[in-house]
Amino acid sequence: MTVINTTELTKRYNGESAVTELDLVVQDGEIYGFLGPNGAGKSTTIDMLMNYTRPSAGTATVLGLDAQQDASEIHVRTGILPDQFGVYSTLTGREHVAYILDANGATGNPEGILERVGLGNAVDQRAGGYSKGMQQRLGLAMAIAGEPDLLILDEPFSGLDPYGVRLVREVVTAERERGATVFFSSHVLDQVERICDRVGLLSNGQLIAEGTPKDLRDLAGVQTQLRIDTDSDSPSTQAIRELAGVKDVSDDAGQIVVTCPRTACYSVLETLDDTGVNIQSFDIEQGTIEDAFVKLATDS
Ligand SMILES: Nc1ncnc2c1ncn2[C@@H]1O[C@H](COP(=O)(O)OP(=O)(O)OP(=O)(O)O)[C@@H](O)[C@H]1O
Numbered sequence: 001m002t003v004i005n006t007t008e009l010t011k012r013y014n015g016e017s018a019v020t021e022l023d024l025v026v027q028d029g030e031i032y033g034f035l036g037p038n039g040a041g042k043s044t045t046i047d048m049l050m051n052y053t054r055p056s057a058g059t060a061t062v063l064g065l066d067a068q069q070d071a072s073e074i075h076v077r078t079g080i081l082p083d084q085f086g087v088y089s090t091l092t093g094r095e096h097v098a099y100i101l102d103a104n105g106a107t108g109n110p111e112g113i114l115e116r117v118g119l120g121n122a123v124d125q126r127a128g129g130y131s132k133g134m135q136q137r138l139g140l141a142m143a144i145a146g147e148p149d150l151l152i153l154d155e156p157f158s159g160l161d162p163y164g165v166r167l168v169r170e171v172v173t174a175e176r177e178r179g180a181t182v183f184f185s186s187h188v189l190d191q192v193e194r195i196c197d198r199v200g201l202l203s204n205g206q207l208i209a210e211g212t213p214k215d216l217r218d219l220a221g222v223q224t225q226l227r228i229d230t231d232s233d234s235p236s237t238q239a240i241r242e243l244a245g246v247k248d249v250s251d252d253a254g255q256i257v258v259t260c261p262r263t264a265c266y267s268v269l270e271t272l273d274d275t276g277v278n279i280q281s282f283d284i285e286q287g288t289i290e291d292a293f294v295k296l297a298t299d300s
Contacts, residue, residue, distance in 0.1 A: 001028040001064065003181040004049065009058035011044050011205075018044045020205040021058065024087055026183055031176050033192040034185040034200035037297055042185040045202070048152050050080060063149055077106045079143035079180075081155040087135050093119050096127060096138055097145050097164025106146025116174075117141045118167050128136045132159040140168060144175060147269030151175055153184035157191055169195050189290045199289070201296055208300040213289045220295040223247060224262040228272065228279055230254045235277045240268050262286055 011019040019041040026032045036042050039064035047053040051071035059065035062074045087096065097110035114123050117137040120128065127138055134161045143151055156168050165188065172182050172195055187191050192199060193213045201209040201216065209216055237249050239258055245264040250257045257270050258268050263282055270280060 002026070002061075003028050003030075003064075004032075004044075004060070004062055004183060006049075006060040008044075009048060009060050010056050011041070011048060011053065012056040016229055019048070021206055021245050022202075022205070022208065024182060024200065028181055029176065030194055031125075031182045032184075033171060033196035033199040033248055034202065035189070035192060035199055036185075039042060040202040041205040043154055043207075046083070046152055046185065049152065050078070051076070052113070066157050069236065076086070077148055078150045078152055079141045079148035081143040081151075081153040081156055083185075085136065085139035087127035088129065088137060090126060090163055092126055093125050093130070093138055093141070094123045097141050100142045100145045104148075105145045108147070110145070113141050113145050114138075116171060116180060118143070118164070133161060133164050137164060137167070138269045140171060144171060147178065147180070149180060149198055151180055151182045153182070155186060156184055156196065157186055157188040159293065165191060188295055193289045195217075201293060203297045203300045209296050216289060216292045217274070217287055218261075220292035222291045222295065223259045224265065224286045224287055226258040226260065226268055226282060227285070228256045228282040229254065230267070231278045231280055235272070236275050237272075239271050239275050243267055243271060260298065 002025055004024060006022050008023040009019060009022040022045060034042050042117060048055050049060055049067055051068050063077055065074050091279060093114050094110045096111050101108050111123050112121060117140050119134060119141065121135055122134060127135065130138060140156060157165050169191060176182055196213060198212055199216060200207050209219055233254055235256060237251055240246060240258060241249050243264060246258060246260045247260040260268060269279065269282060
């Protein structure tokens, strides 16, 4: 089933296009990362999906329902962590989660939900006294309360320490295992790479690339560098220069640096070994999705 489907979805503010003819399809059970530089149109797209703002043109369905006509039903079935999430300072964490469960007619144990996001010790503390990271975790707890079919998370890693970042990752993965679909925007690209099935890259309101994180690295031509330390001052590199995929080989006082796709690294090492080069150690520096993101966004 298609969980999110937009057709030529467009939003203009004062004649300026924030999102332009966006065609987006997210399937049931996917973790989809919605990426893009500041001002690319990510939050505007989420706002249109949630009917917080009306499109200037085009259509969107969420969970098979019309994003505008059926917004109430979509809200009940969707857990949302909005951009710039704010707490009610006088309410406790427990009261925040209980409110969402009640509003959505759902059952659940607020304490258990808060424990899942690492707020087990702050359940009855007023949220106004929570740190920024704790408030963000509370936002995540409210999003997952009631086991929604879809999670829409706008910058879920924002303001979190490494422990919090890992926790979001674990919660997102667990939610998908439960059967939810997850759609989130993020600038924290290494995390995106670790959990997303697919990513879409938005630039100036347009979807300029889409696929698995690996697809995007390949599309951008991001290469891997393999550094090999040998015990020779002038190791023979002719055989590896002729291997498929090898882009560049340099040799400096026994250290060979090979630029090639990650899949070619094993052949390079094996070929060097076959030609009698004594490999002492090696290191693979993989091109990242961040490299791909910058290249694709700059080229577009
Ligand atoms: N209410 C508004 N009125 C006028 N322009 C707006 C409004 N909301 C967004 N925009 C403009 O629309 C464009 C897209 O903004 P949006 O917030 O969707 O980007 P974003 O990708 O979410 O950015 P960020 O990563 O910085 O959160 C920007 O140029 C922004 O200035």
